[in-house]
Amino acid sequence: MKWIGSDDPTLINDDRFAPAGVLAPKSKADFAFVLHALSYLSSKGRAAIVCFPGIFYRGGAEQKIRQYLVDNNYVETVISLAPNLFFGTTIAVTILVLSKHKIDTTTQFIDASGLFKKDTNTNTLTDAHIEQIMQVFDSKANAEHLAQSIPFETIAANDYNLSVSSYVEAKDNREVTDITTLNAELKITVTKIDQLRKDIDGIVAEIESEEVKA
Template sequence: MKKQFDEHIIDEGFFGQEINMTNFNLARMNMFLHNVNYNNFSIKRGDTLISPLHRDEKPFDAIVSNPPYSIKWVGDADPTLINDERFAPAGKLAPKSYADYAFIMHSLSYLSSKGRAAIVCFPGIFYRKGAEKTIRQYLIENNFIDCVIQLPENLFFGTSIATCILVMAKNKTENKILFIDASKEFKKETNNNILEEKNISAIVEEFRNRTEKEYFSRYVDRAEIVENDYNLSVSTYVEKEDTREVIDIKVLNKEIEETVKKIDKLRASINEIVKELEDE
């Protein structure tokens, strides 16, 4: 998380929390590798959902998160969590089997009124029913969702699934959501697909300009999303390009006719040969 963000200058440093010891140490090491002074970051170890450790530093202007996909958490087994200021606004807790929206609501709570949050998500959270739909409806009705970006498959080590980026903001001026299908924006490597600079530029340019491009992006009114039962799957709004070969039926029919003529001619020749053999 970045406390203050303006013209690519970070005023008050980086803040983060990680429960896994290995990832916690890697995050701290990453700060040093990028020449971030020890005084300019605060990365703490702990359970983000149950014991958030940066309450005093919030809100944040830029939040980036890649939480574990659809892991279990305590959920409504702890009745006090529904009163937590992070989860209470939606009126529903994320299901115990899927903590995705708990992480999303946490990020939203820590987001400033002028900031943006970008969260890497499992695609299923955009169409699943039950409590997740209730929370999704809350986010849509309150105009917090800015954009959903479908990423290519096989981008991350350890999983081949195609993930998405959910972008949230609290200062939107239009009741619309941008959907970008970037599933084809990648370069194939030996073991993983990668995003090249040109792929990233294409995504960022469309995010900024919102021009709408066929088979790539659509800027959708909230009313249409409500009609689709609050479904936020990119494929619901951005049509996939049909890359199958276009067949000219007239040409195909003529080719079949020619083939049939050749077969008939060949059959006649075979019949003549058989007849000659029978006469001998």
């Protein structure tokens, strides 16, 4: 069923959407489905929903819905996945895990964007990758460049941004350069440039000499 958002003003009174105080945008229905799923969770329920990443950082109505979810301690974990995992889109999607039985007010962020196997046309999550994600999810342990549990206050102060990249520092994969080696290579390059200049000066002088004789 197509989400019509504010085109139907009665939706704001719907028990599924009313608690958030605002409707998801007509053109971006992700949070409409999120709130729908949340409304069906029991007091011990949990839901994992695949979402496009924009809803985790955009402003407006989506920010207000994020605030509602965070303020009421419904967001257990946000997991960013690698791009090109699903047929039909190369976008890197994000899994939003909702829970009505959290034991604290922190939210876990997992950066699983580097966990994939490269196939011909798509990327694939292997069983080993899934197991690694689930181990981190279950333990709620912090792991550098992979997972961080963030206090409610920090998220609130960050305008309720739920983007994983805002809380998990990406690993720097750039090659470490040895300064001594770099300086030696630079010295050799400068020497070669100086020699090249001398060679060019010699050629120019020879050409000018030929012109004078002519």
